[in-house]
Amino acid sequence: MPNLWILIIIGVVAVMGFVGARQRALSSGQGDIRNLHSLPSFYGTNAMLAGLIPSLVVLALWTAFQPLVIQSSVTHIIEADQELSDGQLSLAMTDVRRIATGLELAIETGRLDLNQVMDMRADVTDVRPLLGEMGVAVGSDVTPRDLDAAQRFVAMAQTGNLLKTVLVIALSVLGTAFAFVRTSAVFRARNAVERVTMALLIAAASIAILTTVGIVLSMIVNTVEFFRLYPATDFFFGTRWNGTSQLGVLPLLWGTLYISVIALIVAVPIGLFAAIYLSEYASPAVRSFAKPALEVLAGIPTIVYGLFALLTVGPFLLRVFGSGGTFGVDWMSGATAVITAGVVMGIMLIPFVSSLSDDIINAVPQAMRDGSLGLGATPSETIKQVVMPAALPGIVGAILLAASRAIGETMIVVLGAGAAARLSMNPFEAMTTVTTRIVSQLTGDADFTSAQALVAFALGMTLFVITLALNVFALYIVRKYREQYD
Amino acid sequence: MYDEPALESKVTNKDIKIAARNVQVFYGDTHAIKDVNVEIQDKTVTAFIGPSGCGKSTFLRCLNRMNDTIDICRVEGDILLDSEDIYDKRVDPVQLRAKVGMVFQKPNPFPKSIYDNVAYGPRIHGLAKNKSDLDEIVEKSLRRGAIWDEVKDRLHAPGTGLSGGQQQRLCIARAVATEPEVLLMDEPCSALDPIATGQVEELIDELRDSYSVVIVTHSMQQAARVSQKTAFFHLGNLVEYGETSQIFTNPVDSRTESYITGRIG
């Protein structure tokens, strides 16, 4: 039975459970709600959740793991025959899966029944035209081995699906029934629902945390693998990067930090001042127009900023600082440079900084401002001496968030900063960053097991550690200020 | 009243510090203050009394233009401070507020140390020549705010860490430190115990020597104790304004009498 049907059935059971338990609760309270421990809908919800949650969990897990189990057992059949390399094995498995899909379709459309499929033999029946009929084209004639494996595949999937259907529906019915039987005037359904709600919330939080842990672990595994192929000291302290034999991270880190710092130098003052203007000085009319306008900036995809860097800002800076330019200085030789990417990235971060700071500044109580203004302070004195100190922890947090974004930004750098890895102080030179190198290492034709590709994980890990440190630092600062003022 | 003719004539002959003429205040469409005329005398304590929501705070905030900070608030009519219209375009509200200080209904210490809270005004207006001068101002103000003994050992602890009543006295000290000519106090004692209330009332009495003080209060006893003039507000109208002794013993308007005797409120 397809999952959709199973879902519908357990949905119906749940609704019935809700209505039934609610009714039962009402009648056990002699029709008077005040005789019940909880409101009737809590009894209903309790029964509904008791049916839904276990069955949905089993359904999800089963659906996720069944293919894995089948896959590994079918792989054994193929491997029993002959020793295969990883590539060959995965090719063979693709074939088997296609054949199995065709066979399943044949059963579903009623062309064959399960027994006929199981009795099929490659030397007797010609499977290929049959599969063709089902819309599954197979490259060559089906070998007995492949058909065998496919039949195993189909058989296991069929039993698996049957078991799943039975188990899930049974769980749903049993759970609902259990909750229904427990329903009585003294049963604390409200507390039960509360516990389930808490469990759901905990589950959501754990999933979020576990995925993070999973990502980090997989990065660590690959990073360790990389360090087996390439010495860690050369990676961390190497000053040269060419993407193949020399994989020193320093030039990339330097580029990343240089561009981020320029971006923050552009974004923080402008964003912060814009936020102060909007929240402290602007009339409601101006604010109602300017705030959404700023937020539109935040919605522009970064690739568009990248184009802006490549086609507008870069050439403009070149005209100003290049040879024969406005200032008559010859500092810049190409449009792609650290300053181009930094400035454009700064522009990208302005709405980010300003809308976060605006929220934080608005959260400072009006009574603080009144107190200061009432003592004869000007608005700007009030902002500098009262509003800003009160908002500072939040603003530092916002700036560090912006820094994390700058460090992780890729597109603007690809188009604005060039691709040359170098360690230089000159902001008018092209440089490159960690993120863009990760992309280029993985989009090349290098084998995924080579040091050239695996270095991407080491780079990713480095970035992760840096942003993590930045966030921890942000938290530390925020805490410190909190202690001082609360 | 005839017992003290000398005092009576002294009070009435004092200069007029603030004069309000036909003042109307609107919050959007709400008409919060309706045609109020009042003359507040120098070196006098004036009490504003009236039921909750009648517009006492609103009118008080008009006197130092704190209502400017509320977008929807609109003030009409004239308010003269030393015969100068404070709503005139040439008047700088910032300087006005330095002259007309305010203690708010809810304590609002800055998230700074106790010392910095009190030193805030003097620093902004350059009232202290040097550090020891400033120390002196801070100590004097905290003493006047009746809180010096409680905080003298922790002047550099945050002002927000004080209790509600202590915070209110800190705010009073902060307002006094700026040496305003007029001090507006919106229910300064609503969070204070009887001892601190007594100290603040003493302060108010002392301030009267040099300043004009306007105090909003819900305590009839307090109004009677500290003020020489009393204004009774009701539903945005100034119902009655006169000598405190007369308002409390012999009110002209029946609404004033009902309020004072506790029948409306």
Ligand SMILES: Nc1ncnc2c1ncn2[C@@H]1O[C@H](COP(=O)(O)OP(=O)(O)OP(=O)(O)O)[C@@H](O)[C@H]1O
């Ligand atoms: N910021 C505001 N926006 C809109 N309406 C307001 C605002 N402040 C006060 N009002 C309205 O103005 C009227 C007078 O309020 P005000 O605060 O002056 O009363 P009050 O006499 O000080 O009362 P209380 O004794 O409770 O402090 C009330 O009806 C109130 O709802």
Ligand SMILES: [Mg+2]
């Ligand atoms: Mg009030």
